[in-house]
Amino acid sequence: MKELKILAVVVFFTLVTYWGVEPYAHSVMHKHVEGHDFKYPDINASKVKGNAQNGKNLIASCAGCHSIKSQGIKAPMDVMNASATYGVNPPDLSNAGAIFDEKFLIAFLQNPAHTAKAKPNFAMPPSAGSEQDAADIVAYLKSIAPKEITPKEAYVTACGRCHANSYGKWTQIGDVPKTKFNIKTKNDVKLAEFKINVAKYQDKLADYMGKLPPDLKVIVRARSKHFLETFVEDPQSHLPGTAMPRVGVTKEGFEKIYEYLESTGDPSKAKREKVGPIVLGFLVIFAILAFLWYKSQWKGLKD
Numbered sequence: 001m002k003e004l005k006i007l008a009v010v011v012f013f014t015l016v017t018y019w020g021v022e023p024y025a026h027s028v029m030h031k032h033v034e035g036h037d038f039k040y041p042d043i044n045a046s047k048v049k050g051n052a053q054n055g056k057n058l059i060a061s062c063a064g065c066h067s068i069k070s071q072g073i074k075a076p077m078d079v080m081n082a083s084a085t086y087g088v089n090p091p092d093l094s095n096a097g098a099i100f101d102e103k104f105l106i107a108f109l110q111n112p113a114h115t116a117k118a119k120p121n122f123a124m125p126p127s128a129g130s131e132q133d134a135a136d137i138v139a140y141l142k143s144i145a146p147k148e149i150t151p152k153e154a155y156v157t158a159c160g161r162c163h164a165n166s167y168g169k170w171t172q173i174g175d176v177p178k179t180k181f182n183i184k185t186k187n188d189v190k191l192a193e194f195k196i197n198v199a200k201y202q203d204k205l206a207d208y209m210g211k212l213p214p215d216l217k218v219i220v221r222a223r224s225k226h227f228l229e230t231f232v233e234d235p236q237s238h239l240p241g242t243a244m245p246r247v248g249v250t251k252e253g254f255e256k257i258y259e260y261l262e263s264t265g266d267p268s269k270a271k272r273e274k275v276g277p278i279v280l281g282f283l284v285i286f287a288i289l290a291f292l293w294y295k296s297q298w299k300g301l302k303d
């Protein structure tokens with residue numbers, strides 16, 4: 001009887017705690033943020049029509065900071081000098097037209113910090129004289145964008161300047177060089193130099209952003225897809241006041257980036273999904289065999 005009373009008290013308090021804490025945990029610690037499917041409803045679509053040819057003539061102003069490797073335009077500074085100057089390396093623009101939303105870009109070029117909902121110290125200055133210029137430049141970026149880009153290229157263009165991905169062997173200054181430790185060659189020296197440069201870059205980046213952006217190697221395991229989608233669409237919706245800018249990717253652009261994050265954070269997913277049914281099939285066959293064996297063992301013994 002006493003045990004029953006104790007049980008009742010325990011159950012009562014467990015339920016009260018659950019009832020009180022669970023909704024709190026959901027609404028505050030995991031608040032639900034509604035996504036907008038990367039439509040950016042707060043940005044008005046531009047009514048002017050861009051002219052790619054004019055855009056090509058205007059792109060020289062961007063090339064003062066950005067490379068466009070697919071068009072043979074080299075970066076004016078190497079990555080270390082760029083990070084010392086801006087706090088972050090301006091991304092290569094070869095794929096910009098493929099992953100960033102058109103109306104976002106047109107607004108962004110005229111007013112970058114505001115459009116990206118970034119801090120006032122945002123390193124990209126307003127870079128288009130007028131809405132027409134912005135539309136022309138964006139038309140040009142679209143015209144040079146490849147039809148198909150890889151998940152990694154999408155990640156590098158949109159996230160790679162701030163977020164390392166160590167399982168993908170990506171650092172903010174590029175891929176980790178493929179070198180074997182070999183004292184006879186100078187490879188280990190090269191690797192050590194590379195690591196020092198990564199540390200220097202991260203130092204500048206942390207100064208610029210207020211903190212070092214996290215390594216995204218296993219983010220797909222730590223966060224749901226819904227979280228990542230709504231966070232990338234508008235970081236402020238989850239972390240008011242955060243320094244991470246809204247980068248303005250399209251829905252397809254996000255899917256590519258997610259594919260890359262999944263490939264580093266959960267590389268065995270495809271394999272697991274393939275192996276699952278085989279394991280289940282094996283269990284069924286095993287159960288049937290065990291049953292038949294059981295039958296054969298008892299055969300003739302029962303009565």
Ligand code: HEC
Nearest residue numbers: 061062064065086088090096123124125127128246247248
């Ligand atoms: C003074 C140097 C400078 C100039 C000039 C400049 N940019 Fe940038 N741009 C940057 C830097 C730095 C960043 C990265 C800022 C950050 O992530 O905090 C950036 C970011 C970007 C991005 C990434 C946007 C995103 O949402 O992630 C695009 C696209 C871009 N610039 C396009 C352009 C174009 C097009 C021009 C020319 C019209 C241009 N930039 C001119 C420095 C510059």
Ligand code: HEC
Nearest residue numbers: 158159162209211213214219232239242243244245247257
């Ligand atoms: C200009 C730098 C910059 C770029 C570009 C950038 N981020 Fe971030 N990101 C940050 C910073 C800074 C933080 C830390 C935010 C904080 O704690 O306030 C962050 C945090 C995050 C987080 C952690 C959120 C959490 O609470 O778990 C995720 C996920 C993330 N970024 C994903 C991305 C993805 C995906 C991209 C590319 C589409 C991207 N970021 C582009 C700077 C950046």
